[in-house]
Amino acid sequence: MSPRTKEQLETIRKDRRQAIMDTALEEFASYGYESTSISMIAKKAGVSKGLMYNYFESKEALLKTIMSEGIDEIFAFIDPNHDGVITKEEFIYLIDEIFALMKEKSSFYKLYFALIMQPAVSKLFIEKINEVFAPMIKMFVDYYEKKGSKNPFAEAILIGALFDGIGFNYLFNEDQYPLDEVIKLVKERFV
Amino acid sequence: MSPRTKEQLETIRKDRRQAIMDTALEEFASYGYESTSISMIAKKAGVSKGLMYNYFESKEALLKTIMSEGIDEIFAFIDPNHDGVITKEEFIYLIDEIFALMKEKSSFYKLYFALIMQPAVSKLFIEKINEVFAPMIKMFVDYYEKKGSKNPFAEAILIGALFDGIGFNYLFNEDQYPLDEVIKLVKERFV
Amino acid sequence: MSPRTKEQLETIRKDRRQAIMDTALEEFASYGYESTSISMIAKKAGVSKGLMYNYFESKEALLKTIMSEGIDEIFAFIDPNHDGVITKEEFIYLIDEIFALMKEKSSFYKLYFALIMQPAVSKLFIEKINEVFAPMIKMFVDYYEKKGSKNPFAEAILIGALFDGIGFNYLFNEDQYPLDEVIKLVKERFV
Amino acid sequence: MSPRTKEQLETIRKDRRQAIMDTALEEFASYGYESTSISMIAKKAGVSKGLMYNYFESKEALLKTIMSEGIDEIFAFIDPNHDGVITKEEFIYLIDEIFALMKEKSSFYKLYFALIMQPAVSKLFIEKINEVFAPMIKMFVDYYEKKGSKNPFAEAILIGALFDGIGFNYLFNEDQYPLDEVIKLVKERFV
DNA sequence: GATGAATGAGAATTCATTCAT
DNA sequence: CATGAATGAATTCTCATTCAT
DSSP states (O other): OOOOOHHHHHHHHHHHHHHHHHHHHHHHHHHOTTTOOHHHHHHHHTSOHHHHHHHOSSHHHHHHHHHHHHHHHHHHHHSTTOSSOOOHHHHHHHHHHHHHHHHHTHHHHHHHHHHHTOHHHHTTTHHHHHHHHHHHHHHHHHHHHHHTOSOHHHHHHHHHHHHHHHHHHHHHTTTTOOHHHHHHHHHHHHO | OOOOOHHHHHHHHHHHHHHHHHHHHHHHHHHOTTTSOHHHHHHHHTSOHHHHHHHOSSHHHHHHHHHHHHHHHHHHHHSTTOSSOOOHHHHHHHHHHHHHHHHHTHHHHHHHHHHHTOHHHHTTTHHHHHHHHHHHHHHHHHHHHHHTOSOHHHHHHHHHHHHHHHHHHHHHTTTTOOHHHHHHHHHHHHO | OOOOOHHHHHHHHHHHHHHHHHHHHHHHHHHOTTTSOHHHHHHHHTSOHHHHHHHOSSHHHHHHHHHHHHHHHHHHHHSTTOSSOOOHHHHHHHHHHHHHHHHHTHHHHHHHHHHHTOHHHHTTTHHHHHHHHHHHHHHHHHHHHHTTOSOHHHHHHHHHHHHHHHHHHHHHTTTTOOHHHHHHHHHHHHO | OOOOOHHHHHHHHHHHHHHHHHHHHHHHHHHOTTTSOHHHHHHHHTSOHHHHHHHOSSHHHHHHHHHHHHHHHHHHHHSTTOSSOOOHHHHHHHHHHHHHHHHHTHHHHHHHHHHHTOHHHHTTTHHHHHHHHHHHHHHHHHHHHHTTOSOHHHHHHHHHHHHHHHHHHHHHTTTTOOHHHHHHHHHHHHO
């Protein structure tokens, strides 16, 4: 065997890193961060325990990375089109996007909702989270302002809460939740 | 000297039990169930580790009891007046009640929201939870039906999600959240 | 109520002491000394945990007393008739007595056999045990000597081992063991 | 540097496992299963407490493994030659073998005798034990039948009890017990 | 890079014993 | 005398992390 090129090694590293993160996210979401052991993740990801520490310096670092990159992804997914201003059509599109994302990244959102309630944990991410959600709320405020709402701020906060609440309920009971009907109603009532 | 009377023992047990449960709830809510040790609770409650097991047969049993009694309290708090049917005034009153309860029992709700996202944990309570929330949803469905909504079921699910979402956001940031404004808006838009 | 007389109190004390010992013996025999808790015994004997310590100063003291009085009982049961010498008829009678005793005091013998194998425990009783068994062996030696055996000592040791072995096997499987047949054979072959 | 080869790991694991089992057997035999702590075994075996659980999933599993492999050894030691039928010479040889084994594996037999008396424990091994002893008893029955005994079954049970009894007494007092003389007598009287 | 044996701190739990009442 | 609440030391077991190979 000839030695692998630098690029190949780099690719292997990246893939493996992602595999570990994906596995860890699944496990964290299913069993909780504390109840998931490094051993479990290593076994399921097909790497040795020792190697885990080659990729992440600690269990907490692994969690932080998962959360951080997850939040970045959300940001990247939501932001692109509308840098601050949003039309009615874009709003409708955004709603679909948000819930499509929740469906696709359900493990991430489960973990997110579970962690966010613990002050001791959430302080690790709070800054990053605000970076994502503050602009979003601002965008909603602008939208409702333009629309002539009496209290655009409360309206924006309300729709934010609604997204969280629907997501929360949906993730608690993915199979049975009438997500489409509810989304339809949200559009009618809030756009 | 004679042993304590049954009443004395009863009182001691009840008080201690409640003190342990209160402390445990605070700690569970702050640090998470897994990250809170029996030692921490014992120390904070001013009892020995061993005594904890005189009152609760395990850490899990302690959690279950806290959740179970908490859910009962919610039920008792919400249910009394409206056994299935609800008027407009009662609906408004109910909304105030729900959020007053969240404010008062914020630790309980934090714990509740954190646990509910973990399938491995939530299955311990799911039945009890449904006992409380199914009738509530039904009540909302009836309300919106009577009001002539196009899709009363979706409407009921939506308001349920909204309560959760508002609660969730409020508990994440108790000090800053504009709860009153949001509640006011909910009443305008959903009653 | 008039206060009980000294004699009545004495009787109560004695009865209760015996009840505790009987219960403890059953539990020790069933679950082992270590695996039996003071709480279990107290509950089963119908007394409070605290009171146990009014009768026995420790769990170990309770065990020692049970063993000591049990060994005394064996001694009293076996010895009376034959203080040193034994006839053929008496030997046959003794065999019946020994196994009748094992049947009646099966819990005691189970505990005895279990404890005796642990040097750390058996040293607590070894002296007392020897007090009982040395004379018995001596009696057998005399018997076989008189009978003209080639090696009366080995013969005595052998019959001693046989009693233990039969008892051991019988207690392991009380319901199925063909004790009577085996006893009959012992008499034919060893008297 | 490259990781250890499979063979190296295999060897390490086998050796450590055996060392732990040997140490545990000594300690269990001396102090009893319950009174021997994992810490004691670990310290004496020169490994950490944690490592014990890398090799045996629980204290009970360790005990079970020791007993199971011990019983297998007895079986392997006793069985080979005589697959069911046994001559006079073989019987004599078997007796020597049995007691040689008891001498060599005295810790195992002590533990065996101690555990067997506790229903709660013995049920863990009873099946395996019967697998070993039932054929042995059958072999004795056949032997005494061929020899023309009146009651070959009782005779077989008796010799079984005798082996247990002699072993029991010998192990209780290894240094002083006149094992050789007793064995000689057994051969004279029972072969 | 890769492995998994090894560690050790800390967790939940048990239980003999004490002691205020 | 009698009770059972209370203690604390000891036990089993887990697991993130390290490290020799």
